[in-house]
Amino acid sequence: MTHTQTIRNRMMASTATAVLLLSALVSPAWGESLLSRGQSLYVPVYSHIYSGDKERPVYLAVTVSIRNTDPSAAIQLTAVDYYNSKGEQIQRYLDKPITLPPMATTRYVVKESDKAGGSGANFIVRWQSDTPVNPPLVESIMISTASQLGISFVSRGVPIKATKP
Numbered sequence: 357m358t359h360t361q362t363i364r365n366r367m368m369a370s371t372a373t374a375v376l377l378l379s380a381l382v383s384p385a386w387g388e389s390l391l392s393r394g395q396s397l398y399v400p401v402y403s404h405i406y407s408g409d410k411e412r413p414v415y416l417a418v419t420v421s422i423r424n425t426d427p428s429a430a431i432q433l434t435a436v437d438y439y440n441s442k443g444e445q446i447q448r449y450l451d452k453p454i455t456l457p458p459m460a461t462t463r464y465v466v467k468e469s470d471k472a473g474g475s476g477a478n479f480i481v482r483w484q485s486d487t488p489v490n491p492p493l494v495e496s497i498m499i500s501t502a503s504q505l506g507i508s509f510v511s512r513g514v515p516i517k518a519t520k521p
Contacts, residue, residue, distance in 0.1 A: 392491050394484035397513035401438075401496040403466060403473035405507075414507065416498040418466040420479050424456045426489040431456050434482045436464055441476030456483075456492070468500060481513060491515075 399420060404413040424431050433456060436449040449464050456462055466473060481494050494513035500506070 390491070391488035393486075393488055394482070395491060395515045396517070397481045397483075397494050398516045399479040399481055399494055399496050399513035400511045401466070401473065401477045401479060402475050402498050402511075403471055403477050404475055405498075406475065414500055414502070414505070415468050415471060416500045416507070417468040418473075418477075419497045419499075420464045420466075420481070421461060421493075421495050421497065422456065422463070422481060422483075423461045423493040423495075424458060424489075425491070425493050426458055426485075428458055429485060429487055429489045430458060431483050431485045431489060431492060433462070434484055435480060436482075437480045438466065438473065439478050439480065440472055441474030446472050479513075480516075 401418045401420065402416055403418060404415045406412065407414050420436070422433065422436075432453045433450060434453045437445055438447040438449065440446050454462070464479075466477075479496070483492060496511045496513075497508065498511070499508040
């Protein structure tokens with residue numbers, strides 16, 4: 357092994373150690389989650405994406421899945437709002453809060469024929485709980501099976517700071 361290879365290997369080992377130490381400082385222990393009493397979540401969705409050199413739109417059906425991951429406590433969904441690429445709210449899915457029992461899942465669907473959202477569409481999901489609970493898992497699933505083309509992908513919601521309306 358040359359001197360240069362030895363130095364490169366030591367640098368890689370040092371970098372890997374630094375990454376492990378940093379991740380241990382900023383993330384919870386293995387299998388442990390941060391409990392919360394509520395959040396506002398930004399969920400990216402795509403009512404269409406573009407294909408080819410001419411940017412031909414491929415329209416997608418969207419499912420937003422909200423899963424209560426807490427085994428013993430319910431959560432309350434207070435808002436599930438759909439926004440287009442311009443940031444304009446185009447649909448409010450809840451008229452009043454709903455309760456999601458422990459380990460339960462609900463879903464909201466945007467039809468493939470609904471082109472209002474655009475490629476930069478998103479949902480804002482707000483939830484709350486009386487006690488600290490495991491935060492829900494919120495994902496969007498986009499799919500199209502037009503012609504011989506089949507495409508599907510997922511996106512996950514991320515917590516954001518937001519004021520309640």
